[in-house]
Amino acid sequence: MRIEEITSGSSLTGLELYAVTSVIAVIPIADGAVRVIYQTPDGILQERLLGRADESELLSNQLQYRQSSRSCRR
Secondary structure (H helix, E strand, O other): OHHHHHHOOOOOOOOOOOOEEEEEEEEEEEEEEEEEEEOOOOOOOOEEEEHHHHHHHHHEEHHHHHHHHHHOOO
């Protein structure tokens, strides 16, 4: 997932280990870098700086759900 695709209200896997997080805000810092403020499943607010190198770790939870649904149907 590209960092430009991260939006407030989206659910992401990859910001926290083994958790789906809810994005509260995305603040552009520079070309290819953003500050993401997010909430963990237990309600704690966190923030993380993300750059291009982090894109491979991020997965939209909606996309992940679709992929796992397809594999279950086979």
